[in-house]
Amino acid sequence: MTPTAHPLAPDVRMVSTRDLVWLIAALALVILPHTLRAPWWLTLLTLCLYAWRFYYSLNRVPLPSRWLVIAVAAVAMLGVWVEYRTLFGRQPGILLLMLFSGLKLLETRSHRDATAAAFLGYFLIITNFLYTQSIPTALLMGAALFTITATLVGFSAPNRAPRANLRTATVLLAHAAPAALVLFLLFPRAQGPLWGLPQDAYSALTGLSETMAPGNISSLAQSDAIAFRAEFEGELPPQPLRYWRGPVMWDFDGRTWRMGSPFLSTFEPPSGGRATYRYAVVLEPHNHNWLFALETAASLPENARYTEDGLILGRTLVRGRLRYEISSMIAPTSDVEEHPNLLRRAQLLPAGFNPKAVALAAQWRAAARSDDDVLSRAITFLRQGGYAYTLEPPLLGPDSVDEFLFVTKAGFCEHFSSAFVFLMRAAGVPARVVTGYQGGDLNPFDRIITVRQSDAHAWAEVFIRSRGWLRVDPTAAAVPGRIESGIARAVPETQQPLIMRPELEWLRGLRYQWEAAAHKWNVWVLGYNPERQRDLMSYIGVRDADWRSLTATLFTVLGIMTLLLLLWSLRRLARPDPVQRAWRAFCLKLAAHGVERTPSEGPRDYAARAARALPSARRPILTIAGLYISLRYGPQVTAGRVTQLRRLVRELRLT
Amino acid sequence: MIAGLLDRNPRFANWLYGFKPPEHGTIILVHRRVYILPARMGVLFGATLALLLIGSINYALALGFALTFFLAGMGLVGMVHTARNLARIGVSAGRAEAVFAGESMQFRLYLDGRARFDRPAILARHLGSGAQFVVDIPALGIAEVVLDAPAQRRGWMPIGRVLLETRFPLGMFRAWSYVEPDARCLVYPKPERTPLPPPSAESAVGALRSQAAGNDDFSGLRTYQLSDSPRHVAWKAVARSDGMFTKQFTGEAAAELWLDWRLLPAALGLEQRLSRLAGWVISAERGGAHYGLRLPGVEIAPGRGHVHAAACLEALALYQPS
Numbered sequence: 008m009t010p011t012a013h014p015l016a017p018d019v020r021m022v023s024t025r026d027l028v029w030l031i032a033a034l035a036l037v038i039l040p041h042t043l044r045a046p047w048w049l050t051l052l053t054l055c056l057y058a059w060r061f062y063y064s065l066n067r068v069p070l071p072s073r074w075l076v077i078a079v080a081a082v083a084m085l086g087v088w089v090e091y092r093t094l095f096g097r098q099p100g101i102l103l104l105m106l107f108s109g110l111k112l113l114e115t116r117s118h119r120d121a122t123a124a125a126f127l128g129y130f131l132i133i134t135n136f137l138y139t140q141s142i143p144t145a146l147l148m149g150a151a152l153f154t155i156t157a158t159l160v161g162f163s164a165p166n167r168a169p170r171a172n173l174r175t176a177t178v179l180l181a182h183a184a185p186a187a188l189v190l191f192l193l194f195p196r197a198q199g200p201l202w203g204l205p206q207d208a209y210s211a212l213t214g215l216s217e218t219m220a221p222g223n224i225s226s227l228a229q230s231d232a233i234a235f236r237a238e239f240e241g242e243l244p245p246q247p248l249r250y251w252r253g254p255v256m257w258d259f260d261g262r263t264w265r266m267g268s269p270f271l272s273t274f275e276p277p278s279g280g281r282a283t284y285r286y287a288v289v290l291e292p293h294n295h296n297w298l299f300a301l302e303t304a305a306s307l308p309e310n311a312r313y314t315e316d317g318l319i320l321g322r323t324l325v326r327g328r329l330r331y332e333i334s335s336m337i338a339p340t341s342d343v344e345e346h347p348n349l350l351r352r353a354q355l356l357p358a359g360f361n362p363k364a365v366a367l368a369a370q371w372r373a374a375a376r377s378d379d380d381v382l383s384r385a386i387t388f389l390r391q392g393g394y395a396y397t398l399e400p401p402l403l404g405p406d407s408v409d410e411f412l413f414v415t416k417a418g419f420c421e422h423f424s425s426a427f428v429f430l431m432r433a434a435g436v437p438a439r440v441v442t443g444y445q446g447g448d449l450n451p452f453d454r455i456i457t458v459r460q461s462d463a464h465a466w467a468e469v470f471i472r473s474r475g476w477l478r479v480d481p482t483a484a485a486v487p488g489r490i491e492s493g494i495a496r497a498v499p500e501t502q503q504p505l506i507m508r509p510e511l512e513w514l515r516g517l518r519y520q521w522e523a524a525a526h527k528w529n530v531w532v533l534g535y536n537p538e539r540q541r542d543l544m545s546y547i548g549v550r551d552a553d554w555r556s557l558t559a560t561l562f563t564v565l566g567i568m569t570l571l572l573l574l575w576s577l578r579r580l581a582r583p584d585p586v587q588r589a590w591r592a593f594c595l596k597l598a599a600h601g602v603e604r605t606p607s608e609g610p611r612d613y614a615a616r617a618a619r620a621l622p623s624a625r626r627p628i629l630t631i632a633g634l635y636i637s638l639r640y641g642p643q644v645t646a647g648r649v650t651q652l653r654r655l656v657r658e659l660r661l662t
Numbered sequence: 663m664i665a666g667l668l669d670r671n672p673r674f675a676n677w678l679y680g681f682k683p684p685e686h687g688t689i690i691l692v693h694r695r696v697y698i699l700p701a702r703m704g705v706l707f708g709a710t711l712a713l714l715l716i717g718s719i720n721y722a723l724a725l726g727f728a729l730t731f732f733l734a735g736m737g738l739v740g741m742v743h744t745a746r747n748l749a750r751i752g753v754s755a756g757r758a759e760a761v762f763a764g765e766s767m768q769f770r771l772y773l774d775g776r777a778r779f780d781r782p783a784i785l786a787r788h789l790g791s792g793a794q795f796v797v798d799i800p801a802l803g804i805a806e807v808v809l810d811a812p813a814q815r816r817g818w819m820p821i822g823r824v825l826l827e828t829r830f831p832l833g834m835f836r837a838w839s840y841v842e843p844d845a846r847c848l849v850y851p852k853p854e855r856t857p858l859p860p861p862s863a864e865s866a867v868g869a870l871r872s873q874a875a876g877n878d879d880f881s882g883l884r885t886y887q888l889s890d891s892p893r894h895v896a897w898k899a900v901a902r903s904d905g906m907f908t909k910q911f912t913g914e915a916a917a918e919l920w921l922d923w924r925l926l927p928a929a930l931g932l933e934q935r936l937s938r939l940a941g942w943v944i945s946a947e948r949g950g951a952h953y954g955l956r957l958p959g960v961e962i963a964p965g966r967g968h969v970h971a972a973a974c975l976e977a978l979a980l981y982q983p984s
Contacts (some may be wrong), residue, residue: 014796015829015836017703122703122833126710127954129733133714145725152732156832163833164782166798171780177832179736179743186735191728197719306786523871533724576746577693642788 056109138173150268195554225419228459253443274313301335310550341475353437368433396486427481437470683842704834755845775799853941
C-alpha cells in the first residue's frame, strides 16, 4: 500500500542491547549441558562469539562482514572435523548447531534474525534430550524455555519493563500447559525411527555384553548407572534369590568367554517350583536385544523369544527405556534332557592353557565317583582356598585361570566363574558361564528394586545327569558375604562407591526418595508410548483407538480449550468495574419506574430529578448518587465503599 | 492486490469489515472486527515445530514431544493473546487543528484500553498517508495516537480508514482491525503571499496606514504569547527581567480593510483567488488591521483577532461557487 516501513515488522526493527542480553542469556542456558560434553575449545569459541556480539552492541559499531563470519565458521567446522573425523554424526552435528548459535548472533541485526536465533534456541533444547531426559535436565530446559519465551515477548514489546514481559511469558506458558498436556496424551504417537540414525547414536550405552573377559564386569561394577528397575506385585524375593539371568557364555578361548549365536527354542513354562513372583521390569537401554528376568522365567513378555540356554530376547535392540511384564518361578523341577551337541559344546576347552588347573580337575575326576562328587570337591576347594574378593584384581597373564587359582588368589565374580567353569569342563562335567545381575536395592518408599550396573555378576551352571542344569555361584562359595548382603559388605570400604558406604545413611534415604521420583518420571513421562495411549483411550471409552480417533479427540479437546480461553479473555475484558455495574443497575431500577436517564444528564441532575419523581425513596437515591460521584470522580476508592454502594443499590426499594 | 480491490470498491470493503463509515462516538473493536493471521515469524515457528516433532518421533524423545507440544500450545495461546491485545479497545477521535493546504493535518485518536491489563505495542496506521504510530496502552488507561496526513485540498478532510495492528506477545500472529472514526480536519486554502490590497473606497472611516508604518508605532509592552512573532519580542526588556515581553504596536485601530473577491485580477482561477485571499487574511491579521471578507454570496463583517481570522479562513476553505 505505502512504501513506509512497517514499525512492527521484525525485519525493520533493530535489536537493542537489552534484547541481546536476554537472547545471549537464553542461549547460554540452553548450551550449558552441552559444554560438559563438548571439547573445551568449542565451548570457549561459542562463548567468545556471544561475547563478541555483545561487544559490538555495546560499542555500537557495525557488525563484522559476512566473509569474516564465514571464515570463522569454516575454521570451527575444520576443528570439529579434526576432533571427530566427520561432521554428520550426532555429537559433531549438535556441536555444530551450538556453534551456529554464536555465528547466528554475529549476523543478528534485526528482530527477524534475533527471532530466528531464539527458534534455534528452542531447537537446541531438544538436542540436550538426546543425551539425557532426567528430571534435572527437564527442569533446566524448562528454565531455558521460559527465558527464550520471555526474550520473544521482549522483542514484540520493546518499551515494556522486563518484569512485565516475564509476567506475560509466565502467563503464556501457564496457559499453554493444559494444551501441551492434551497434546502429549492424545497426539498419535508413531513408534520408532523414521530413518536410519547416525552410527554413534547409541555408543554411550553401558551394560553386559556378548563376551566376558577378566576386567569387564569389575569395570562395570564401578558404575552407578541403573540397569533396570523391577516392581513386584505382592511379595518381594529375598536378596539371595535375586539372580537376574542374562547372556550365557559357552565358548572360551583361554581368555575371553563368548555367548556365540543363540539357538531359539519354544518356551515351555516350568512347573513345580517353590514360589512365583509377578513383576514389571523397566529396562534401561543397553543396545542389545536380551531382556533380564529373575531366574527362572515362568512366562514371557509379549513379543519376546526364548533361547535354548534360557535367555529371553526382545524383538529389537533395546534403545529406549523398555517396560515389560513377566513372572518367575523359584527352583522349578528342571529339565533333565539336553541336546548332546550342547553338552559337547559345554565341555570344550582350548588346548594348552592352564595346565595346573587341568591337572587338578583330572585328579578330582579320578577320585570322584560321580559328577556330583566332582562338584562338591570343587566347591570345597574354592571355599577353603582363601580367596579374596576385590574390585581391583591383579592383572593376569595368558594362563589366567592358573594364575588366579594358585598365585594371585584375588578376583571378581568373572574370575571365580571363569575358573570354576574351566575346572568343571576339565573334569568332564558340562558347564557354562551365566552373566547377569545379582541383588538389587530395595527402595523403601515405592518398594521398587533398583538393579545397577554395580550389581553385575557372573556365575556358573553345571549339568548333572539326574538333575539337569544347576546354578552354582562360585563367588558365593568363596566369598559368602557377596550374595547375602550385596557388594557393599564383600569388598573393602575404600573400594566401594561413595554412596554405598554405611555411614552415609541419611544420604541413602535422600537417594531412595529421589529415585522413587525418577522412577515415576521414567514410567509416566518418558515411558508414555502408543500402548499406554491406547490404554488411556479405552479408559475414556474409545476402544482400539487408531490415529483417526486420536486426532479427532485431540482436535475436539483443543478446540474446546481454545474457545474457553477466548471466552475467558473476552469476559475479562467485557466486565466493567463494579462501581459502573452498580450504577447501571441503579439506572435500570429507576428507569423501570419511569425515570429514565437522558444521555446528557449527569449523575447529580439525574438523581435530583429521580428524587423529585419518587419522593418515597428520596434519601437512598441521593445517597447512592453521592456515593457514586465520590467513587467515580473522587480521589480514593476503597473496597468498603464499593461494597456499600452495591449493597445500597441492591436494597433500593421503589414503590 | 486485495488492498487495491478494497480501495476501488468501498461498499465491498464496508461489507467485509462489518461497519459503515464514518462511525460516531467511541468505536469498540468487538471481536468480530479483529482479524488474525499468522505473521511470517509464525510460519517460521511452525517450521521449527515440524522439525522438533520429526526429531522427537525419530529418536523417541518423550521430552522432545513435551517440548514440541508445549511450544505448539504456546503458539495457540499466543494467538488468543494477540487477538485479546486488540479486542475491545475503545477508539475515539480528538479534535484536529485546522491547517493550511500543503501542511500536515494531525489527527488524534484516543485508544482506551478498557482492561485491567496493559496492551503493548499497538500500531495505528493512517491508510491514506501511510503515517504510523506505535503506542502502549497502560492498564485501565488511555493512549493518544497522533497521525500526520498531508492536507492536499482545502475543505473538510475526513480521517479516512485507520488500521490498528498488534503482534504482541510473541510476534507469531498479526491481529488487525480497521476503524474509520467520525473525525475531520478543516483545511484552509494554501495562502499566497501578496501585498495587501489598498483600502478600498468603501472603507469609509479613516485611512489605513501602510503595514510597515503600523508596525513602527510602538505603544507599549505586554506579556509574550506563543503566537507572537519573534520579531516583536522586546529582547532588551527580556534581558532585563525574567519574563518575555512583546512590543505592542498600534496601527490605525479604526482603519477598515475589505478583502474583496472583486479586487482580484479576473484572470485568476478559483483556487488561486482563494489562496490569495487567505494570504491577505493572514497579512491583515498579522498587521493588526480591522478587516472584513467578501466572497460572492458571503460577507464577513470587519473585525480582528484569532476567532475572526479563523472564521474568514473557514469561509474560504468551504467556499463553493454557486
